[in-house]
Amino acid sequence: MSKIKVIVHGFGNIGKNALLCIKNAPDMECLGIIRRKESIKNNPVETLGFKEFPDFESLKAEKGMPDVAILAAPSRSVPELVTEYLALGVNTVDSFDIHDEIPNLITTVTPLAKRYNKVAICAAGWDPGTDSVLRALFEAMTPAGTTFTNFGRGRSMGHSVAARAIEGVKDATSITIPLGGGRHARLVYVVLEKGVKLEDVEKRIKADAYFSKDPLEVKAVADSFALSQVADNSHGVVLERIGASGAASNQRLSFDMRIDNPALTAQVLVSCVRATTRLKADAYTLIDIPPVAYLLGDRMEHIHRLV
Amino acid sequence: MSKIKVIVHGFGNIGKNALLCIKNAPDMECLGIIRRKESIKNNPVETLGFKEFPDFESLKAEKGMPDVAILAAPSRSVPELVTEYLALGVNTVDSFDIHDEIPNLITTVTPLAKRYNKVAICAAGWDPGTDSVLRALFEAMTPAGTTFTNFGRGRSMGHSVAARAIEGVKDATSITIPLGGGRHARLVYVVLEKGVKLEDVEKRIKADAYFSKDPLEVKAVADSFALSQVADNSHGVVLERIGASGAASNQRLSFDMRIDNPALTAQVLVSCVRATTRLKADAYTLIDIPPVAYLLGDRMEHIHRLV
Numbered sequence: 314m315s316k317i318k319v320i321v322h323g324f325g326n327i328g329k330n331a332l333l334c335i336k337n338a339p340d341m342e343c344l345g346i347i348r349r350k351e352s353i354k355n356n357p358v359e360t361l362g363f364k365e366f367p368d369f370e371s372l373k374a375e376k377g378m379p380d381v382a383i384l385a386a387p388s389r390s391v392p393e394l395v396t397e398y399l400a401l402g403v404n405t406v407d408s409f410d411i412h413d414e415i416p417n418l419i420t421t422v423t424p425l426a427k428r429y430n431k432v433a434i435c436a437a438g439w440d441p442g443t444d445s446v447l448r449a450l451f452e453a454m455t456p457a458g459t460t461f462t463n464f465g466r467g468r469s470m471g472h473s474v475a476a477r478a479i480e481g482v483k484d485a486t487s488i489t490i491p492l493g494g495g496r497h498a499r500l501v502y503v504v505l506e507k508g509v510k511l512e513d514v515e516k517r518i519k520a521d522a523y524f525s526k527d528p529l530e531v532k533a534v535a536d537s538f539a540l541s542q543v544a545d546n547s548h549g550v551v552l553e554r555i556g557a558s559g560a561a562s563n564q565r566l567s568f569d570m571r572i573d574n575p576a577l578t579a580q581v582l583v584s585c586v587r588a589t590t591r592l593k594a595d596a597y598t599l600i601d602i603p604p605v606a607y608l609l610g611d612r613m614e615h616i617h618r619l620v
Numbered sequence: 621m622s623k624i625k626v627i628v629h630g631f632g633n634i635g636k637n638a639l640l641c642i643k644n645a646p647d648m649e650c651l652g653i654i655r656r657k658e659s660i661k662n663n664p665v666e667t668l669g670f671k672e673f674p675d676f677e678s679l680k681a682e683k684g685m686p687d688v689a690i691l692a693a694p695s696r697s698v699p700e701l702v703t704e705y706l707a708l709g710v711n712t713v714d715s716f717d718i719h720d721e722i723p724n725l726i727t728t729v730t731p732l733a734k735r736y737n738k739v740a741i742c743a744a745g746w747d748p749g750t751d752s753v754l755r756a757l758f759e760a761m762t763p764a765g766t767t768f769t770n771f772g773r774g775r776s777m778g779h780s781v782a783a784r785a786i787e788g789v790k791d792a793t794s795i796t797i798p799l800g801g802g803r804h805a806r807l808v809y810v811v812l813e814k815g816v817k818l819e820d821v822e823k824r825i826k827a828d829a830y831f832s833k834d835p836l837e838v839k840a841v842a843d844s845f846a847l848s849q850v851a852d853n854s855h856g857v858v859l860e861r862i863g864a865s866g867a868a869s870n871q872r873l874s875f876d877m878r879i880d881n882p883a884l885t886a887q888v889l890v891s892c893v894r895a896t897t898r899l900k901a902d903a904y905t906l907i908d909i910p911p912v913a914y915l916l917g918d919r920m921e922h923i924h925r926l927v
Binding site for chain 2: 330331333334336337338412415416419420436439441443445446447448449450452453454455456457558559560561563564565566567568569570571572573576577579580581583584598599600601602603604605607608609612613615616617619620
């Protein structure tokens with residue numbers, strides 16, 4: 314059986330973890346990594362034996378045509394990359410995580426996927442991603458009710474990036490603390506620029522749209538090393554729903570997950586790589602995908618084992 | 621918008637709850653209930669205002685052609701009923717729950733569904749059913765690892781039926797108690813036939829294949845009313861998985877559900893009714909179905925709300 318040929322575009326935390334997941338998938342092989350020329354030159358990284366290429370053409374010339382590209386690049390660059398890869402005849406899997414813009418992404422990508430006869434899985438990961446599947450399933454089980462998504466405790470990438478952009482902040486890490494009922498507090502550790510007062514930075518963070526609605530605590534640490542010691546990749550979520558099935562109230566559903574964040578995100582992306590080879594040409598989020606499509610091996614085996 | 625026309629075949633606990641769920645679904649209407657002639661005559665039940673028919677033809681003559689039949693009949697009768705309804709041009713949803721025979725059911729039903737250009741969703745409910753979806757999703761998230769399914773505490777239908785069939789037992793209810801690690805104890809309440817000793821019945825139950833592998837306790841109660849007081853419809857499950865995503869071990873996933881059992885089963889069946897109208901002709905288990913297909917309303921709305 315020929316293996317699924319995968320490339321990894323972008324090589325941060327997610328890209329690196331995706332490679333480790335591909336290595337554990339007996340039905341896949343990685344043809345290589347695509348990173349910007351300047352990154353390859355100026356920011357050498359351990360690539361686990363896989364070759365880096367500055368662009369698709371050079372990868373294709375040496376390694377041949379891939380089946381699927383994992384887009385492990387920042388969300389902002391995802392729409393352009395999806396368009397580009399679909400036009401090249403490559404399925405895509407991305408972890409686009411700007412929730413409000415996901416419907417637009419799907420609307421844009423759908424006609425492209427159909428035109429190029431390829432599959433694009435968008436907004437994969439755990440939230441958006443597997444949490445989305447659980448929220449849908451919970452509603453199918455109890456149509457009347459409310460679901461709360463309680464994130465954390467763990468480092469929020471989005472909030473950390475927002476805090477780093479605040480004037481007077483040299484470096485920052487934002488930790489999400491669940492308060493219950495889908496509400497969260499933010500604990501932000503900052504490395505201050507020279508001569509900047511903590512109270513001024515705290516005011517600016519508090520004024521930022523990312524932080525203005527939640528209880529906030531800001532603490533200063535000496536440097537980026539100290540910052541790296543206040544949070545690792547641990548994260549988690551509790552999804553809770555209390556609702557009714559027909560006339561029966563008090564149906565209680567709860568999902569609790571404690572994980573290495575980039576590892577789980579990358580694993581979901583890699584399971585989606587497999588799904589792209591089993592779906593017809595279209596754009597998908599995870600609520601659009603039959604769960605069996607993610608799994609290695611034969612459908613009937615899975616029905617026997619899991620159903 | 622025309623409503624999905626549903627009929628309910630069989631009218632036990634599941635059938636009754638299915639009606640209540642259909643009543644709450646604004647996109648569905650129930651055309652009627654099908655029960656055996658003798659049941660209609662000898663065992664009158666509250667049908668919530670819906671009319672009973674002794675067979676499909678009489679229902680169709682009066683109410684017109686339905687789109688979907690919910691097969692709320694015992695599992696043993698499901699294969700024949702699915703075949704019958706598909707040939708009549710009606711989609712089917714069943715809660716066939718003999719786990720080992722589900723692959724055979726799918727193998728049998730697949731060519732029929734295709735021949736008659738209809739959709740059959742098999743083994744719907746919560747286990748098999750939504751638990752199956754979670755087990756598949758958990759494996760997509762952490763391919764290496766072990767999932768435990770811990771049922772209970774709650775009444776097991778299958779074990780209660782098995783206990784009732786034991787010599788010397790007039791009536792019985794079997795309660796499943798989770799012991800952790802996917803193991804269970806059985807607490808069986810029995811109403812003894814006159815002159816029968818509890819210890820003899822206990823030995824026979826212990827020898828039955830349904831009970832031989834698990835810790836067992838058997839208690840006698842006076843009559844069926846007393847039996848009806850030891851267990852209601854409460855049930856639950858904890859699905860636990862500890863596994864690895866790529867190189868990251870210690871990924872911890874847990875799903876905990878506390879529910880009215882027939883109400884949840886019926887609600888899943890009714891959500892599957894909707895799914896049958898959105899899938900192409902084929903036989904499906906729940907791991908074969910995109911989760912969005914269960915939900916009332918527009919896919920893009922759900923992507924916006926849930927993803």
